[in-house]
Amino acid sequence: MKVTMNLREHRIPVEEFSELAEGGGGIAVLTELSAAQHSKHILLVRGVLEAARANGHPDADVTRRAYDLLAAVQRRHPEVVGTVLRHPSVGAWARRTVKMLDGGDxxxxxxxxxxxxxxxxxxxxxxxxxxxxxxxxxxxxxxxGQAILSPTVSTATVECAADGTEVAADGVIVRIPRHPHRDAPGWKGLRSLSTQAGGMPLSLLIDDLDPYRMPGTANIGTRLTEHETTRWQSTLDRAWELMVRHHEAVAREVSTTITVLTPLAAPAQGQTSSSSRETFGCVALSTPPDATTLAVTLTHETQHAKLSALLDLVPLTLPDDGSRYYAPWREDPRPVPGLLQGAYAFLGVAGFWGRQRHLEQGAAAVHAGAEFFRWREAARLVTGTLHGSGRLTAAGETFTAGMARRLDEWSRETVPADARDLALERAEHHRARWLEHHA
Structure with a gap:
């Protein structure tokens, strides 16, 4: 038996490539990118099976039986298998496992x-x-979620029947509730956040348990408390209302792309967020202080997700030659691939603040205008660096030219002097600090 792949070649038409380059893309291209990621996960899971067999791993037979069960479920419930395989941590686990098996780890x-x-x-x-x-x-x-058994247990049995599911080992039995996203004795469920605005729904899982939820992240957070989960839900409600009402195109991209939130430990000040090419659809973030910050974070990380998925289909940069460059949003010198990721993310951020600044008043309007000016100019600077680096493919040159078109269009928008001066002050402070450490 095998999992029916029905894979096809994934292509991005020229018009949609251009829309992506200018920071947008829309539902059609985001759906295609998501489908390509699903195909990638299917191939990686098959790769785990083949690599375990080829390398004579002790769990090769276990892996084969698991694959056969997955195939059996897939024949009757393809949408369910699709949901599980699309879960971000599954892709990260499969990719790393294939690499480790081939490396003899x-x-x-x-x-x-x-x-x-x-x-x-x-x-x-x-x-x-x-x-x-x-x-x-x-x-x-x-x-x-996770079933918690005796700490000495290394293998457990999952028995799924009409009257429910049990996980058992060494005489300990954990019963998974019929709604598995709820907690129960011995069971920690992945909780979900759901909201709706303007007829547009958004449903997200909070994955604060899976070891592969954001591999290699030093500041990974712990499980949210019920109080913290309630706070996240409240902030998401307000952020989604803001996005749907005033940033609708981005909201549609978020709802098509993002499926999971992973908590990060809070920094000393402000908020932090990240995403990974391994975990498409997952945004890692510390607790957002307010709705606008969360809306910006979702905008920023959706840009990363779009570009990462595109890079699996179209190479935009040449192999790293060791060159490093200044990025106005980082404290460390960056390689060309990192520059491209950052510039594309801040293209989206600048667009957000370009719209948001017209909604604010007083100090908030100055802040929004400063953010628009600063990240517009920062992305323009780095797009120029990318063009001059000689490390872009032909498609990469076309892509960054599209970014530059959008940024040049925004550069003609007038920004009040107080907002512009604040942005320049912040940018110059960052540049001076960077030069002090890296000149």
């Missing part, structure tokens, strides 16, 4: 495919019994 965990299959079975109500790995007694079921 003893810590590779191809048997985690059993947990992926179990999650699909639970979601679809498919009756089955399958052994899944546990790490210090914790069983992670991607997109659902």
């Amino acid at each position: 003893a810590d590779a965990a191809p048997g985690q495919l059993a947990a992926v299959a179990a999650a699909a079975a639970i979601r679809s109500g498919t009756a089955c019994e399958i052994d899944v790995p546990a790490v210090k007694g914790v069983v992670t079921l991607p997109s659902l």
